[in-house]
Amino acid sequence: MIPRYSRPEMTAIWSPETKFRIWFEIEAHATSALAELGVVPKEAAATVWEKGSAATFDVARIDAIEREVKHDVIAFLTHLAEIVGPEARFVHQGMTSSDVLDTCFNVQCVRAADLLLADMDGLLAALKIRAEEHKDTLCIGRSHAIHAEPTTFGLKLAQAYAEFARARKRLEVAREEVATCAISGAVGTFANIDPFVEEYVAEKLGLVPEPVSTQVVPRDRHAAFFAALAVVASSIERLATEIRHLQRTEVLEAEEYFSPGQKGSSAMPHKRNPVLTENLTGLARMVRAYALPAMENVALWHERDISHSSVERMIGPDATVTLDFALVRLTGVIEKLVVYPERMTANLDRLGGLVHSQRVLLALTQAGVSREDAYRLVQRNAMRVWNGEGDFLEFLLADADVRAALSEENLRDKFDLGYHTKHVDTIFARVFGRA
Numbered sequence: 001m002i003p004r005y006s007r008p009e010m011t012a013i014w015s016p017e018t019k020f021r022i023w024f025e026i027e028a029h030a031t032s033a034l035a036e037l038g039v040v041p042k043e044a045a046a047t048v049w050e051k052g053s054a055a056t057f058d059v060a061r062i063d064a065i066e067r068e069v070k071h072d073v074i075a076f077l078t079h080l081a082e083i084v085g086p087e088a089r090f091v092h093q094g095m096t097s098s099d100v101l102d103t104c105f106n107v108q109c110v111r112a113a114d115l116l117l118a119d120m121d122g123l124l125a126a127l128k129i130r131a132e133e134h135k136d137t138l139c140i141g142r143s144h145a146i147h148a149e150p151t152t153f154g155l156k157l158a159q160a161y162a163e164f165a166r167a168r169k170r171l172e173v174a175r176e177e178v179a180t181c182a183i184s185g186a187v188g189t190f191a192n193i194d195p196f197v198e199e200y201v202a203e204k205l206g207l208v209p210e211p212v213s214t215q216v217v218p219r220d221r222h223a224a225f226f227a228a229l230a231v232v233a234s235s236i237e238r239l240a241t242e243i244r245h246l247q248r249t250e251v252l253e254a255e256e257y258f259s260p261g262q263k264g265s266s267a268m269p270h271k272r273n274p275v276l277t278e279n280l281t282g283l284a285r286m287v288r289a290y291a292l293p294a295m296e297n298v299a300l301w302h303e304r305d306i307s308h309s310s311v312e313r314m315i316g317p318d319a320t321v322t323l324d325f326a327l328v329r330l331t332g333v334i335e336k337l338v339v340y341p342e343r344m345t346a347n348l349d350r351l352g353g354l355v356h357s358q359r360v361l362l363a364l365t366q367a368g369v370s371r372e373d374a375y376r377l378v379q380r381n382a383m384r385v386w387n388g389e390g391d392f393l394e395f396l397l398a399d400a401d402v403r404a405a406l407s408e409e410n411l412r413d414k415f416d417l418g419y420h421t422k423h424v425d426t427i428f429a430r431v432f433g434r435a
Contacts, residue, residue, distance in 0.1 A: 005283060010324040013111045014317035020057040022104045023076055026201060027091050028052055030099075030183055033200035034193075040090035047087040055083045073097040094193030098304060099183045102217040105312060106178045107205055109225060112320035113175035119327035120168045120232075124161060126334040128432060131157035135424060138417055139253060139344035140355065145245070149355050150348060150420040153254070153339060158431045160239045165431075167232045174228035177221045181205060182213035187303040214303040219294070222312070226294035229319050233287035236326050240277035240284070243333065247274045253344045257336035276333050283326040290319040348417075352385045353392035359414040360396060360406075367405040377402050 012018060028049050035045035058079065066075035074097075081088035092100075135154035140147050181202035185193045198209045210217050246254040256274050258264070264271030293315060297308035348355065357378050364374035381395040381402070389395075396402050396411055 005325045006321050007324055007328065010112060010115055010321045011317070013108050013115070014321070016059045016062075017057065019104060019108070020059070020062065020076060022107050023073075023100050024052050024057070024080065025205070026100050026103050026183075027077075027080070027095075029201045029204045030095060030193075030197050031091055031093070033197040034090070034093055036200070037194055037196060039194075040093060044087040044090045048084055048091060051084045052080065057083075071097070073100055094185050094191075094197075095183060096186050096215060098213075098216045099185065101309070102213070103181045103183065103201065103205070103207070105222075105316060106180055106207060106217065108316060109178040109222070109320075110175055110206070112316075112324075113171060113178075113225075115324055116229075116232075116320065116327065117168065117171055117175070119324055119331070120164060120171065123327055123331045123334070124164055124168070126331050127157050127161040127164065130334055130337065131155075131161055131428075131432075134339060134341075135428060136421060137339070137341050137344065138348060138421065140348045140350075147347075147351050147355060149358065150417055152421060152424055153341075153344065155424060155427060156242065157334075158428060160235075160242075162431045163235050163238070164232075167228075167235050170228045170231060174225040177224045179207050180210040180217055180221065181207040182210040182215075182217045184210070184213045184215065186215060188212065188214040188216075216300065216304040216308075219297040219300065219308055223291075223295045223298050226291045226315060226319055229323050230288040230291035233284040233323060233326065236330055237281050237284035239330065240280040240333075243277045243337070244274045244281070247277075251343075251347065253340055253347060255338045255340070256333060257338055276329060280326055280330055280333075283322050283329075287319050287323050287326070290315040351392075352390070353415055354382050354385055356392070356415045357382050359419065360402075360411070363410060363414055364402070364405050369405050 028045075031040060031045045031048050034040045035042040057076075061082075062072075062075050062079045065078050066072050069075055069078070077088070077092055080091065084091070131154045133154070134157065135152060137153040138150055139153050139156075141149050141151035181198060182188070183193065183198035183201050184190050184195075190198075195209070201207075202209045212218075243254060243256065245251065247256065255272065256276050258272045263269075264273045264275075293311045297311055300308060361371075361374050361378045364377060365371050369377070377399065378396075381392060381399055384390065384395055385392045393411065393415055396406075397408060402411070
């Protein structure tokens with residue numbers, strides 16, 4: 001997590017100040033629940049809330065205590081006692097450190113997910129606007145990076161919209177996965193704390209009780225969460241890579257916005273490079289990299305160990321902060337993307353009509369020619385065009401074997417670009433819903 005690729009709203013979730021505030025709320029809510037059960041005096045619970053809520057937790061002081069005691073939660077509780085006074089002895093009754101750490105981590109993941117969901121809403125809105133703008137903007141579709149058949153630029157963006165809409169649903173499920181609370185004490189048996197406390201804290205924090213915590217929340221939940229983030233990152237890379245290819249000099253059908261005063265190269269003043277989408281490709285690699293250690297965290301020893309702890313202290317902030325930044329950056333790229341319809345038309349015509357080869361093939365088979373012979377007739381003319389000898393339609397019109405099956409009118413009809421866009425409205429209705 002570095003400032004260059006961070007936004008303040010997300011980094012704030014993972015700050016020490018936020019963490020200690022959540023720790024306090026967990027401890028204070030638990031103390032209030034214990035007070036309702038009669039385990040601790042209600043006056044003590046009220047004092048904890050009053051003094052703790054008004055306090056600013058001193059991160060440097062907590063760090064100093066931790067250097068001595070070598071335990072982060074004890075260091076926090078010691079500092080809290082300095083603030084609260086004698087009533088602090090009623091805090092953390094029957095609880096263990098994982099109750100605080102795991103519940104806090106889940107609160108942070110939920111808050112991060114909410115920001116990411118909002119980011120995705122912004123991206124989806126941008127994609128929809130640009131897709132509708134270019135619904136009928138013809139361009140060449142490519143398979144294996146080679147010209148295939150006509151499509152529209154709007155369909156390219158509609159595909160991205162559908163993909164990110166699926167990703168958003170997965171993120172909603174992932175948020176639900178980690179929205180659990182564990183206040184079950186040592187080895188998760190509730191021996192020293194009533195399950196009511198967990199239910200009380202969960203409700204106050206907008207979580208649900210973890211059915212079986214074994215002292216720690218099962219890490220398959222977090223594995224699913226970080227895997228969902230990784231899939232979002234992969235979708236970001238897919239769209240970023242498409243834009244990078246479209247911006248290549250030989251293609252130049254779309255281009256990242258190049259602002260006044262911007263410079264593309266320290267050596268070559270003419271350069272306009274796809275730096276934002278290249279950056280997004282790199283950020284996507286990092287977010288995906290965090291998924292594997294999250295999966296490896298699932299296999300903890302017995303009821304608990306802390307091999308997951310160091311991993312999560314890094315991947316929690318890094319994955320969410322990086323993805324947050326990437327989603328917002330991609331939204332900006334889409335909103336400002338410069339599209340060149342004339343260049344798309346020029347590229348579409350670049351192969352002298354070869355993009356209509358399938359229509360001619362199908363027409364021959366429907367006219368009674370075997371598929372094998374039809375393929376041979378179309379390909380022999382297509383390869384001449386591929387080699388730069390001339391125009392596909394003219395070669396077909398001059399081919400006696402082709403003309404024996406198809407009239408000139410029939411052949412010319414197969415070169416109609418509108419044929420390829422007749423179902424665009426149907427696809428858009430499937431993606432965006434009917435008006």
